[in-house]
Amino acid sequence: MSHIVIIGAGECGARAAFALREKSFDGQITLVGAEEHLPYERPPLSKDALLHGHEPKFVSEAAHYTEAGIQVLTGVSVESIDTAGKSVGLSNGDKLTYDRLLLATGARPRPFPGLAGASDRIKTLRTHHDAVSIRAALQPGKHLAVIGGGFIGLELAATARKLGAQVTLVEGLARILTRGVPEPVAAIIAERHRAEGVEILCGTRIEGLTEGRDNASILLEDGRIITADMIVVGIGAVPNVELARDAGLAIDNGIAVDQHLRTSAPDIYAAGDCCSFPLAYYDGRRLRLEAWRNAHDQGNLAAVNLMGGEEAISAVPWFWSDQYDLTLQIAGMADGATQTVRRDMADGAFILFHLAADGRLLAASGIGTGNAVARDIRLAEMMIAAGVRPDPVALSTPGTKLKSLLAA
Incomplete structure (x- = not known):
């Protein structure tokens, strides 16, 4: 057998x-x-x-x-x-x-440089065991420090605020979500986190981490020290x-x-x-x-x-992230795009369509409350798979049905 x-x-x-x-x-x-x-x-x-x-x-x-x-x-x-x-x-x-x-x-999880591994006060999040140990620090009166402004760090920050913890997020690059998320979308998410009380520090170099019996600290290059009940490192995988x-x-x-x-x-x-x-x-x-x-x-x-098949990889990359009542969805990969077209939708939602030099749709990045962008992102995913070269003006026009562009 x-x-x-x-x-x-x-x-x-x-x-x-x-x-x-x-x-x-x-x-x-x-x-x-x-x-x-x-x-x-x-x-x-x-x-x-x-x-x-x-x-x-x-x-x-x-x-x-x-x-x-x-x-x-x-x-x-x-x-x-x-x-x-x-x-x-x-x-x-x-x-x-x-x-x-x-x-x-x-x-x-990618370890913090020079850090041997997770400890009582400095952790990473990958397993259920990790989540259980981190949850102890997510309550009113506690201070959580997050290193890394990617999806994991930001989702963790949103959850911590919902549970009443104070949150400081440190990102070494100039903005959050630099990997695959357009700046206008990232800006909306950063604004929402700040409105919820998250302190976001971007472009900030970390000199080192220290851990005590009751807390842990981040030493920044400019001399500032962030002391928290727990530090979670989320700098990739x-x-x-x-x-x-x-x-x-x-x-x-x-x-x-x-x-x-x-x-x-x-x-x-x-x-x-x-x-x-x-x-x-x-x-x-x-x-x-x-x-x-x-x-x-x-x-x-x-x-x-x-089982002996010869089926090739054909799925279009697709990502999502839920933070507060916002949902971010991205279909495709925008690398190599030469034109970006914005499509505004109801209640502040919008989608950015990223086009190649030959007019092909390479990616679509959307953000809104609930499922506001879900249907159009799904249609964009289908357009990417079909190699559609949509009219940029039609893409930017809210009244244009994306389904009609796919059919064309």
């Missing part, structure tokens, strides 16, 4: 396992995860899990894995891959042989490639895969946050995405190709 082993029990790995059964794979499936929990979703960790102290939002309940015939090994890590013998060595001393292997090892690298697989800003998610080793695939891949929409540029949608989509795609 054919055996598919999946290393990494997160959204991507779990989705691949269930998709294999949905596509009638009748062999053995083993899903291996280092955490004690069954696979759970990570986006709620900076929002609902902190607000309400919930248990993880599980991808599926234990009974569903049993019903699907998926063996889940939790609390066990993979220590080695033998590509010649087609086996993996586990931390408990066991060995699993495979016919095909999927690496869905994800990513881990590092793909977990060590296992693949030690097995001799090609690495290029992640585990390098082709358009079918195949690695450089026979019968080994990789998907999700841990891998970089070429995307045809952007002239074959190699991307690595840290996003729930990408993990979900590539889990489905991996299942097809693990």
